[in-house]
Amino acid sequence: MRGEFTKTFSNLTERCCFDCVKQCVALFSLLFLFVCQGVAQPAPVIRNITFVGNRALSQSQFIGIFALPQPYDSLRFAEKFDRLSHIYKELGYYDFRIDSLALAPPTLTVFLTEGEPFLISKLNFHGNTILSDEELADLCDTEISAPLLQTTLENDIDEILKKYESLGRPFTKVFLREPRIVYEDHNGSLKPRLEIDIDIQEGKFTKLVGTRIFGNQSTKQEVIEREIRFRAGEAFREEKFNLIQERLERTNFFERVFPPELLIVNNTNDDTLEAALKLQIVEGNPNTFDGIVGYQPPQNPNDPNDAGFFTGLINISLQNMFGTGRRLDVKWLKPNQFTQDTRLRYQEPYFVGLPLSLIFDFMQLKQDSTFTQLQLGLSAAYRFADNFFITSSLTREEINPIFEGASIAQVIFPTTITLTGFGMIYDSRDYPISPQSGFYFRNDYRIGRKVISASDSLLAIYPIQTTVLQQRILFEAEYYQRTFKRQVLALRFHGEAILADEIQFSDLMRFGGAQNLRGYREQQFLASQLMWLNTEYRFLLSRKAFLFGFYDVGYFFKPQNPINPLDGSLRGWRRGVGIGARVDTPLGLMGISYALGEGDTFSTGKVHFGIINTF
DSSP states (O other): OOOEEEESOSOHHHHTOSSHHHHHHHHHHHHHHHHHHHHHSOOOEEOEEEEESOSSSOHHHHHTTSOSSEEOOHHHHHHHHHHHHHHHHHTTOTTOEEEEEEEETTEEEEEEEOOOOOEEEEEEEESOSSSOHHHHHHTOOOOTTSBOOHHHHHHHHHHHHHHHHHTTOTTOEEEEOOOEEEEEEETTEEEEEEEEEEEEEOOOEEEEEEEEEESOSSSOHHHHHHHHTOOTTOBOOHHHHHHHHHHHHHTTOEEEEOOOEEEEEEOOSSSEEEEEEEEEEEEOOOOEEEEEEEEEOOSOTTOTTOOOEEEEEEEEEEEEETTTTEEEEEEEEEEETTEEEEEEEEEEOSGGGSSEEEEEEEEEEEETTTEEEEEEEEEEEEESSSSEEEEEEEEEEEEEEOOOSSOOSSOOOOEEEEEEEEEEEEEOOSOTTSOSSEEEEEEEEEEEEEEEOOOHHHHHHSOOOSEEEEEEEEEEEEEEEEOSTTEEEEEEEEEEEEEESOOOGGGOEEEOSTTSSTTSOTTOEEESEEEEEEEEEEEESSSSOEEEEEEEEEEEEEOOOTTOTTSOOEEEEEEEEEEEEEEEETTEEEEEEEEEETTOOGGGOEEEEEEEEEO
C-alpha cells in the first residue's frame, strides 16, 4: 500500500540546462562531420583523445569512456559523447556542452565548456504537519551544496513514504515541483543554484477494524488472525501487511494464499480511515504420512549366514489438529532387525495466548537387544520475532539392560539421566516441504547428571563412576538458494556432541543411512561426537517434486570404552554420493534414492523408497 510519488518533470537534468538547444546543435555537427569524413576516406584509427576546457574531470577519467585504440564510427562516438554529457549532468554541470572537434589522426581533440555546477541551495517541504521539516530532512540523503542526483532524490521520497506508513498513514502522497534555478552571490559573482520543493499530502490515519477471510473450511478464523498478527484497533503497518502472505504460507496449512487486500469500510472521520484486511485462501492437506521401506544387502555376499534385511519408517504428522494449529507427530523406526524406535510428540501453540509453544516428547527405544531407553521431555519455544525463537527444555531418561538369549558384547547398567537446557532457532525458509530459499539454524545446549544404580557386586567388577556430569551440544543448519530457473542448491549440516568424563555404550549416538549419511547402513556408526553435511542440487519438477544429485560427508568419534580396554577409541571420515528423485503421485510424494558409500560397487549400493502422503 505504498503512497504516491509524483514527478512534475520528465527529465530533471534536461530541464535544468540553459543551453540545451546549443548542445544538440553541437552534437549534430559532430555526427555530420563523422559521416562526411567516413564517405571521403576509410575511417582512421583513433589512438589518442585530448580534451580542452575540462576542470571537474581529469584526462584519465575521460579515457575510461573511450576504448582506444579504435576506428571511429559516427554513431559509436556520438554514444560516447552522450555518456560523457550524462556524467557531467550527474555532477551538476547542466550547462555542459561540446563546442568543437579537431581531427588529426591518430589524435582527436575535443573542445568543451563545463559551465558552473548547479548545486542544491535549499530543500523545501510543503503541506507537512505530522512531521517537521527537520524530521523530513533527516530522512533524506540529498545534501545541500551538492549536485542534484535524481536517483538519490527518489530514494529520499521513498523513505518519506515509509515513515508515514510506519505512522499508520499509507495513503500519503508526495509531489516534486519543477526545480527552481536561482542565482546566489559567491565572492562577488553569481552562481546558479537549485531549490527543490516537495509537496506532501498527508494521508489519513488508517485503523484496522477487522478481517474478512474467505476459503477457510477447517482452519479456524482465530488461528489465521493469530498467524497474521494484526489486532483490531491497531494502526495499519505496511511492513506487517507485506508479510501476511509469507506467514500464512509457512504454516503449511494452506494449498494457496492470495495476496491480501485492504478494504476501506468507513471514511467519514476527518482524519481517520477504518479498514479491514481481506484474505483469500485455499485449504491444503497439512497432515502427512511418511513411509519408507529399505533393503540392506549382506555385508559379505559369500557368507550364507549373512542375509540382507528390510528396514522401515512410519511417520505420521497431524499439523493442524481440528483446525486449531495443534500438532501431533508419531514416528516408528526399524533401522535393522534388532532395533526399534517409537516416538510421540505433541505441540500446543500459543499457550495462554502468548507466542509460546509447549512441546511434550515421549520416546521408547529397544536397541540391539541390549537395552531399552525411555525418555520423557518437556520443552518450550518463545517467538521473539517472525523467524527467531528462544527454547528451553527438561528431559528425563531411563536406560535398562535386557537379555534375549544371546550374550552381548557390552555391559549395560541401569541409568537415570536428568537434563535441562536452552537454545535458539532461526528459520527463514520459504516453504518447509520443499524450500527454494531461506536459512534454518538451530542450537541446543543441555546439561545434567547421569546416575548409575548398579549393584555393589557389579560395581566391584567394573570400577566406574556412579555419578557423572554430562553435557550435550547440538548445531543444525540448512541453506537453500535458487541458482538458475527451476534449480535449487540445498545444504544441510548437523553436528552433535556428548561431553563427559565417562561415556558408555548406552550413551553413544547412532547415525548413518537414508536420514543423514547416505551410502551406508542405517545406524552403522556409533559416536559421542559426530557431524554430517548433505549437499544436494535439485532440478524442480513442480513446487514439491524434484530430481537431485547429492554428495554427503560425515565425521564420527567414539571414545575409549571405560569398562572394556579392548574397545578402544575410533574416529573417521566417510563420504557418500548418489542420485534420487521425489515425484508427486496420486498416492502422495514418492521418493527414491540410490547411494554409494566408500568402497561400494554398483551391486552393493543402498536403495531407499519413501512416500509422503497428505490427508
